[in-house]
Amino acid sequence: MNTIFAKSAPGRCAAVIESQAPTASAMLPATLLRARPPRLPECSELDIVRHFTNLSKQNFNVDANFYPLGSCTMKYNPKFTEYVAALPGFTQLHPLLAQLGDAGRAQGALRCLYETERLLCEITGMEAFSLQPMAGANGEFAGISLIAAYHKAKGRSRRVLIIPDSAHGTNPASAALAGFDIVNIESRDGMVDPQALADAIAAHNDNVAGLMMTCPNTLGLMETHLPAIVRQLHDIDALLYYDGANMNAILGKMRVGDAGFDVVHLNPHKTFGTPHGGGGPGSGPVGVNARLMPFLPVPRVEKQPDGNYRLNDALPQSIGHIAPFYGNFGVTVKALAYILRLGGEGLERVAEYAVLNANYLKKRLEDVLDIPFSRLCAHEFVASAPEGMHALDIAKALLDRGFHAPTIYFPLIVKECLMTEPTETESKETLDAYVEALRDIVSRGRDNPHALAETPTTLPARRFDETAAARRIRLTEDMV
Amino acid sequence: MPYIPHTPQELREMLDVVGVRGTDDLFADIAMLPKHFNLPKGQSEAEVCALFEMLAAKNRTDAVSFLGAGFYAHDIPKAVDALAGRSEFYTAYTPYQAECSQGTLQAIFEFQTAISRLFEMDCANASVYDGGSAIFEAAMTAARVTKKNTLVVDEAVNPFWRRMLNTYLAGLDIDVKTVPQTNGASNLAALSAAVDNGTAAVIVQNPNFFGVPADYTDVFAAARAHRALGIISVYPIMQSVLKTPGEMGADIAVAEGQSLGQPLNFGGPWLGLMTCRKEHIRQFPGRIVGRAEDRDGKTGYVLTLQAREQHIRRAKATSNICSNQALCALRALIYLCLLGPRGLCRLAEHNMDLARYAVERFTSFKRVERLNTLPFAAEVALRLPLPAEKFVAALKGCVPGYPVARHYAGMNNVLLLSCTEVNSRAQIDSMIEATGGLL
Known part of the structure; x- marks a missing residue:
């Protein structure tokens, strides 16, 4: 075009x-x-x-297509949240109005922030939240900065963050951006290996600031050694970071605060149904337990005895400002509306049906794909393309059948991986149709691998030469 | 339960396939149950909507406002909402599978083109979170390119972004040398003089926080002479008339893109615009879309240069960013298309003219003067005969601007007043009337 x-x-x-x-x-x-x-x-x-x-019209989207993109939680985004977020009382509000006089002109917005923070605390078991981070990776950065501030306040410099290889790629990238050295530990049977962790701790003892975990991890598995891991870290006064990208799997079933995590970020655009926008905007609230509260970004939203809300800048140990103001407020409003609509029971059902859908799909695909871990999965699972076939070819063939492909670019620790996350909003019929499509693709691919490599053929574009595009870059109309 | 489609019979069948008795069995791996999960009961859609209507009404967006400080109320053509509100755009995700994401990809390519042309820079990325993170990411790019670690930053760069920069740099071995402004004027000579062989970048803003535009050509030449990069943050609408980053020889030009079709939204979502010279693109952060050819030789678009990114490079990535503000970028693009070169230029002129009228009315009071006598664009700093905080608090039904003293010592009486097309001469007249004796 x-x-x-x-x-x-x-x-x-x-x-x-x-x-x-x-x-x-x-x-x-x-x-x-x-x-x-x-x-x-x-x-x-x-x-x-x-x-x-x-x-x-040239876009796949959740409103039109099943979108089982692992680790992205592409659930249906209820339409009413668009309505509430578009109310002019929110959209036309200048952020600085909350910082002039007694904040009397922004009480409705401040209450939204306050209530969202309280609800996220109850959902996660943390003591306090900041809604400033503007995306998941930004929340990671904020959380890691809080860990750094904690150790600094104790008068010590700890430079090492331990990150399992099953964590999201953003974890090491965020840690590096915050100036930490990263120690990678290898998984064993898809789990953090307590022995590898113990070795890493022994090797870097006084220098270990914390551990970053994605849980369930990028393999879609719950960590079974969690209590031991928490103890190992807390014994040396190192902190535990929880990457909440996969929160959809545990809503109401486990609270990361109860489990002993010290800091967590959430992805409301995943868990709380706010639209992904073709790649953003998201948001990445960061939550902490009591010992990290003094370091949270400023300003904090506080409720006064008279019922009014105000901003507090006076936190001397704060890490400062992660966003210009209060984060992606428009996204926060949608997440709050979603949480209020579902309520506690609804959120629990989300986790149950997300996990049910994933396990159902996994079970039904056992004779189609190679599934490396047979135990129950969480809200997503990884599979490998059958011997001799490529995940990329299967992904592209799925597009031709009207299904978005699973995630195929990570986790890097599984060969030819297809990471599939159906979410709770998909029906059994959709999942069954997806299974049949995959079964057919794999069986045809066995007979004729060449045809598979030719897919997709029915979309606005066919496969691109991405290597050539990266070599001779044309990023605007004027670069030739 | 809303948004969960399973019938009781389907639930039964699915549990049987999985081989568990009930959904509780699916969570057997979780050792610790929640201590409590005391969330409110769910509400109907109508109840939730009514609650938010009530909360939105508590926000007094009806007040006449001249508040800017880097974040501006602009009229947004309704076509922006109508087009960006198509769920084909907003319920898609990062376009990993290019063949079924040409809509998002081509839009980002067009966005990169539009922003590059507005700034007269070689190329752009697909956007980052906001104007503040854009400055930080630009600084990090400079540190990677130059392998040096001092930033020279003009004190007249927006303080909301400078304080973010401080937060983001806290754990890194990068120093910030701040060059003081004088009465709202950036000290161009001092900026040039502050650059030495340890400088990674010099960072300026045009117009600066006090609304003063300047030509930074010499500052960037001084940076180049010391193998440092010149970074500039601009106000995109005013960029339709002001000398461009490209013309000044900037290496990286960034902006808060809010003014391009994004509602104020109490602080976001907005987007950070980032452009650079071609030679720095491989050190640039964030998503980047490139033109490519498919198997049939047909032109299309893909995410490119992904070898820089976190999902491939992990700790060695150029940034931790894994999203862009795609929907905001789409809005910015549609906005720029609707206004076109002439619309954007007339808008900048209209708002500058309005600001001149406001200055004329305010300075008709003998005790009010401009903070400096330099040229100004659509925002201007005024020195009042009373503390600006007091003045703002005293005016009823009107917010006359932003008191800058919280960011700049010795500026207790300084008010930063911004004019856009949502304001009018009549509004300025009634604000002047409302001052009744204060000035």
């Missing part, structure tokens, strides 16, 4: 403000002005509406 720039006609315009204003050159010296106007598209409103409407 042509780009919007190719549809531009000089002099055409959709929205020009009626104004008596003089030109910029009458208001500012010429040395401060640009030489040429920006080469943006010149189009009518209808040109633009057609262009983006047609572009949208």
Whole structure:
């Protein structure tokens, strides 16, 4: 499809403000002005509406397709949350209004933040939350910064974070960004190996700041040695970080605070049904237990005895500001609406049916794919493509059948992996249809591997030469 | 239960296939039960909507406001909501599977083109979280490119972003040398002089926090002479008329993209715009979309240069970022298309003109003056005869601007006033009337 720039006609315009204003050159010296106007598209409103409407049709999306992309929790996003988040009382609110006078102009918004924090505390068993982080990885960074601040306040410099190889790739990346050295430990039977952990602790003892865990991990398995792991870390006053990306699996079934974790981030765009937006915006609230509270980002939202809400900047040990203001408030509102709609019982059902759907799918695919771990999985599971077949080919063939592919780019520790997360919102019929499609793909692929490698053939594009694209980069219309 | 489709019979059949008696058995691996899980009961959709309508109404968005400070109320054409609100866009995810994600991918490619052209830079990424994280990521890019570790930062860079930068740098071996402003004016000579061989980047903002535009060409030349990068943060709407980062010789140009079609939303979601010179792209953070050819030789778009990213490189990635603000980027692109070059330029001029009117009215009071006599764009710093906090608190039904004293010593009486097209001369007149004797 042509780009919007190719549809531009000089002099055409959709929205020009009626104004008596003089030109910029009458208001500012010429040395401060640009030489040429920006080469943006010149189009009518209808040109633009057609262009983006047609572009949208080239997207797989949850509203149209089953999207079992592992670790991304692509559940259905209820429509009413769009309505509440679009209320002008929220969208038109300047964040600084909460910082002027007595915050009286932003009481509704501050209450949303406060209530969300309280609910997330009850859901996770943590003492306090900050909603500032603007995405999961940003929440990880905030959480790791809190760990750093904890050790610093104790007058020591600990530089090592231990990260199992079954953790998300963002974990080591976030830890590195916060200045930590990463010690990787290998999994055993898909679990953190207590012996490997003990060895790592022995090797770096006084320097271990903490451990980052994804639980259930990227293999879709619950950690069975959790109490021992918690003890191992706490014995040396190191902290435990919980990557909440897979929270959908444990809502109401386990609280990470009860389990002994010190800091956790959540992904409301996964667990609490806020839309993924084609890659964002998300949000990444970070929760802590009592000993990390003094270090949380400022400002904190507090409820006054008179029932009013206010912001508190006066936390001398705070790590500072993770966001310009209070995080992605528009996402927070949707998550809060979702939690209130479902209630405690509804959230528990989410975990039950997410895990049921995953186990059902796993069981039904046992004779289709190679499934390395036979025990019960959590909300997702990993499988390998059958011997001689590639995960990529299976993924592309699924696209042709109207299903989004599972995650195939990680975990790196499973060969030719397909990480599948059906979520609770999918029906048995959809799961059965997916199983039949996969069965058919695998059986045809055995007979004719070449045909599989040719897929997809029914979509707006076929496979791309990504290596050539990375070598000769064309990132704009003007790079040739 | 809402959004869970299983019938009792399907539940039974599925449990049988899995080989467990009930859903509780699915959680046998979890050793510790929750101590409590005292959440409220679920509510109907209508009840939840009514609650939020009540909460939204408690926010006084009806007040006339001249509050900006880097974050601006702009009119947003309804077509932006209509198009970005298509669920084909907002219920998709990161376009890992390019063949079924050409909508998102092409939109990001067009976004990268539009932002690069607006800033006159070689290329852009698909966006990061916000303007503050864009500055941090730009600084980290500079540190990787130059392998040096001092940042020279203008004190007139937005303090909301500078304090984020401090938080993000806390664990890293990177020093910040802040060059003081004088009465809201960036000290260009001092910025150039502060650059030495240990400098990774010099970071400036145009217009600066006090609304003063400047030409940073010489500052960036000084940076280049010491193998440091020049980083500039800009206000995208004003960039339609102001000298571009490209013209000034910047290496990296970033921005808070909120003003391009994003509602204020009490602080987000917004997006950070990031552009750079071609030679730095492989050290750049975040998602990047490139043009590619498919097997049939047809042009299309893919996520490219993924070898920089966390899901491949883990600890060695250029950043931990694994999302972009795709939907916000789409909004920004649609907004830029609707306004076009002429619409954007007239908007900047209209708002500058309005700011001049506000200055004229305010300075008609003998005891009010501009903080400096430099050129200004659509935001301006005024010195009042009373503390700005007091002035803001005293005006009823109107927020005249932002008191900057909380970020800058000795500026107790300084008010930062911003004008956009949501304001009018009539609003300015009534604000002046409301000052009744205070000035």
